[in-house]
Amino acid sequence: MEYLTxxxxxxxxxxxxxRKQAQPGQTVKVNGAVxxxxxxxxxxxxxxxxxxxxxxxxxxxxxxxFDLKDIKEAATIEVEGVLEENEKAPGGIEIRMENLKILxxxxxxxxxxxxxxxxxxxxxxxxxxxxxxxxxxxRERAKFRIQEGLTRAFRxxxxxxxxxxxxxxxxxxxxxEGGANIFKLEYFHRPAVLAQSPQFYKQMMVGVFxxxxxxxxxxxxxxxxxxxxxxxxxxxxxxxGYIDGFEDIMAMETGYLQYAMELLKxxxxxxxxxxxxxxxxxxxxxxxxxxxxxxKVSEKYGHKMRNPFDLEPEEEQLISQYAxxxxxxxxxxxxxxxxxxxxxxxxxxPKDPRYTLSFDLLFRGMEITTGGQRIHxxxxxxxKIKARGMSQEGMEQYLDTFKHGMPPHGGIGIGLERxxxxxIGEDNVRETTLFPRDLSRLEP
Amino acid sequence: MEYLTxxxxxxxxxxxxxRKQAQPGQTVKVNGAVxxxxxxxxxxxxxxxxxxxxxxxxxxxxxxxFDLKDIKEAATIEVEGVLEENEKAPGGIEIRMENLKILxxxxxxxxxxxxxxxxxxxxxxxxxxxxxxxxxxxRERAKFRIQEGLTRAFRxxxxxxxxxxxxxxxxxxxxxEGGANIFKLEYFHRPAVLAQSPQFYKQMMVGVFxxxxxxxxxxxxxxxxxxxxxxxxxxxxxxxGYIDGFEDIMAMETGYLQYAMELLKxxxxxxxxxxxxxxxxxxxxxxxxxxxxxxKVSEKYGHKMRNPFDLEPEEEQLISQYAxxxxxxxxxxxxxxxxxxxxxxxxxxPKDPRYTLSFDLLFRGMEITTGGQRIHxxxxxxxKIKARGMSQEGMEQYLDTFKHGMPPHGGIGIGLERxxxxxIGEDNVRETTLFPRDLSRLEP
Numbered sequence: 019m020e021y022l023t024x025x026x027x028x029x030x031x032x033x034x035x036x037r038k039q040a041q042p043g044q045t046v047k048v049n050g051a052v053x054x055x056x057x058x059x060x061x062x063x064x065x066x067x068x069x070x071x072x073x074x075x076x077x078x079x080x081x082x083x084f085d086l087k088d089i090k091e092a093a094t095i096e097v098e099g100v101l102e103e104n105e106k107a108p109g110g111i112e113i114r115m116e117n118l119k120i121l122x123x124x125x126x127x128x129x130x131x132x133x134x135x136x137x138x139x140x141x142x143x144x145x146x147x148x149x150x151x152x153x154x155x156x157r158e159r160a161k162f163r164i165q166e167g168l169t170r171a172f173r174x175x176x177x178x179x180x181x182x183x184x185x186x187x188x189x190x191x192x193x194x195e196g197g198a199n200i201f202k203l204e205y206f207h208r209p210a211v212l213a214q215s216p217q218f219y220k221q222m223m224v225g226v227f228x229x230x231x232x233x234x235x236x237x238x239x240x241x242x243x244x245x246x247x248x249x250x251x252x253x254x255x256x257x258x259g260y261i262d263g264f265e266d267i268m269a270m271e272t273g274y275l276q277y278a279m280e281l282l283k284x285x286x287x288x289x290x291x292x293x294x295x296x297x298x299x300x301x302x303x304x305x306x307x308x309x310x311x312x313x314k315v316s317e318k319y320g321h322k323m324r325n326p327f328d329l330e331p332e333e334e335q336l337i338s339q340y341a342x343x344x345x346x347x348x349x350x351x352x353x354x355x356x357x358x359x360x361x362x363x364x365x366x367x368p369k370d371p372r373y374t375l376s377f378d379l380l381f382r383g384m385e386i387t388t389g390g391q392r393i394h395x396x397x398x399x400x401x402k403i404k405a406r407g408m409s410q411e412g413m414e415q416y417l418d419t420f421k422h423g424m425p426p427h428g429g430i431g432i433g434l435e436r437x438x439x440x441x442i443g444e445d446n447v448r449e450t451t452l453f454p455r456d457l458s459r460l461e462p
Numbered sequence: 463m464e465y466l467t468x469x470x471x472x473x474x475x476x477x478x479x480x481r482k483q484a485q486p487g488q489t490v491k492v493n494g495a496v497x498x499x500x501x502x503x504x505x506x507x508x509x510x511x512x513x514x515x516x517x518x519x520x521x522x523x524x525x526x527x528f529d530l531k532d533i534k535e536a537a538t539i540e541v542e543g544v545l546e547e548n549e550k551a552p553g554g555i556e557i558r559m560e561n562l563k564i565l566x567x568x569x570x571x572x573x574x575x576x577x578x579x580x581x582x583x584x585x586x587x588x589x590x591x592x593x594x595x596x597x598x599x600x601r602e603r604a605k606f607r608i609q610e611g612l613t614r615a616f617r618x619x620x621x622x623x624x625x626x627x628x629x630x631x632x633x634x635x636x637x638x639e640g641g642a643n644i645f646k647l648e649y650f651h652r653p654a655v656l657a658q659s660p661q662f663y664k665q666m667m668v669g670v671f672x673x674x675x676x677x678x679x680x681x682x683x684x685x686x687x688x689x690x691x692x693x694x695x696x697x698x699x700x701x702x703g704y705i706d707g708f709e710d711i712m713a714m715e716t717g718y719l720q721y722a723m724e725l726l727k728x729x730x731x732x733x734x735x736x737x738x739x740x741x742x743x744x745x746x747x748x749x750x751x752x753x754x755x756x757x758k759v760s761e762k763y764g765h766k767m768r769n770p771f772d773l774e775p776e777e778e779q780l781i782s783q784y785a786x787x788x789x790x791x792x793x794x795x796x797x798x799x800x801x802x803x804x805x806x807x808x809x810x811x812p813k814d815p816r817y818t819l820s821f822d823l824l825f826r827g828m829e830i831t832t833g834g835q836r837i838h839x840x841x842x843x844x845x846k847i848k849a850r851g852m853s854q855e856g857m858e859q860y861l862d863t864f865k866h867g868m869p870p871h872g873g874i875g876i877g878l879e880r881x882x883x884x885x886i887g888e889d890n891v892r893e894t895t896l897f898p899r900d901l902s903r904l905e906p
Contacts, residue, residue: 021746022709070624094868122868125840127866130862151862151863154670165629166627182610183614185696187679201649205645222906228512239650249649265470273469303465303466345463418594422568423567424538425565425566452629452631
């Protein structure tokens, strides 16, 4: 019997520890993956890939007590050597290598992608086919660190605002939004579906915790094969009670974006730099009504409105262009969506029930959030279900919740991969998805 | 057009704000759900349920400018009144009510459960059938605040240890562990499965980020209908590279548990008190070898060993009892599980390949974690797959990753609901699952 007493101290140092705890001239130990080897003849550079970035090892015959040939690209190694400052090295430091320990060896095979290049010059298709290799590229990897920051900010901000985190089931008897885009499965000889959203559950939990959030996968069997659609994605969802109006929800999302940009600046500065990202201004986000902005955009850009009750992708682009030109904003809330394009639980605008107290948030030309106030009155909910010719079947427990009192409430769902994509400036949502699922892609 | 500038200031106060920002004698505004009404004749108490706890409103004719009959149980209301101190009131404060605003009304129907009782005296079945109501009970709700604390601690601790959060797909072409307990679905006319674990993905991502974690649902089509099995649960997974041995993984998990207990003490003290929880000691956790402890337990308790290669639930109980009696610990790592009971990717012990460098963590009689070192060498992995008579089909990209170098690594998966259950002292994992999924339960 032995005891575990907590995280073990390691004598190998990470890059930030080399900077903070070690002195130039000191002998240090580091480990990492061999990202690249650059043999210049009398001297060679062995670039290690570590979680915090790249670290340069310098190989010189005489100093090093091993043969350079012992080091293969893609091996993982441990190196002992003297820490030195060098302005030209990544991060301004390097290790003059003395001793080598091989931790693992790769097979004698060509890497399928040249990951040590600054930009991975290959197709998206190839990047996705070799996902576990392509992400070893420093720029590719950085995208998902930014994505971590966005998720982390969402949770931390909402904790600070009194939200409780929930975990709701992804297998259920009926989908929240209805419609055809539901994945079906067999659940012990019963029909079941995968959750399109945590909608019903998060509403039910507003009656318990007042404010809740979830960051979890959702599943959409949509047959769109576009640059903006995924069949499985991560949804950042919150739902809040005791709202005075649906503006409270937009205000909370604005607060999140403000918090997220600050967190990225503070804790993800290196990744922002690697990707050359300029963060958007989020001090104030304009909100405009659906019908108004459609008209404004139609006038300003001569766009012909085809469908007065929905936004085409092209219109989303133009609205964002308008918001940028007129109000200098990369974000714009479009409010009061037509009732017929929103789910039954959306609260209609009492001033004009053809429209709802709901909104989308557009970011640089694309919808990244749908949100709004929900109906909290049982009778009103039942009426609307009836008016739509829908059945209550499978919604009994959701509906019963409203019989027993629910505060005025509403919430949002943010598509994490879309938010990341637009922040980074990518034009395909698969670029910011670790392992995308689409019509043709189920692997890796 | 209007601007959203961040979270809106509210003139209603939360319980912590009443304590910190308001003075006795001050007129304040609060909102909440009517949890209970206790009419004592000359005076009535209106107990509001708020996210931070219960708040007592005092109704007296003359002071209140409304009729007590206007308030229904389960309504949500806004109340204006004078803040007063009262030792007997929950939290030591109460509001002498003056003005009332009804925010929402329930239907005129009996509540299905007496949620305002301190203990909800009803069956688990009834609690689950009326989930959105039963969780309004203060004790029921508190369980999931503790669960939040455990999840939050997992992430915050791992961020501090240089881990990156990942989101891996739940729909895939093949399951990680193999076997029969896989949910199948049709994915655009192709066969697909739901992920039993993020195992392959988190290993692949160790080659990218060195250390990764994920907190997400996993799906197991197991036909066990027991108190400890769920068909969908939340798995707290991490995987770390550059380990010196599998002890590093146990040490990291111990570090997490230490951090989690501190966080619960600090930020969830109220919930610990409501549930009467005494937190376990986690300063040091004993680790014993599988074969050793089986023998020890057999000797000490006269338990007859039926299967030398697996632990029965009863043996898990006895091992925990042993650890408590001999070492005073609620936790115990059982190491070196037999190779034939572990998946192919588990690293065999070079000293005795009948056993693996893997472990389970038992907590108060139940396995809450499975973890271990994984094979990082391509040839070794391929050999083991062959030796087991398995096919490489569907694992090509997972296996290819190892061709191109992987550090020595390993990780764990913690069942969040089980951890919560054992911490709280419940005996059925459904008690600590918001919406459990089991053989017979697909709703709500």
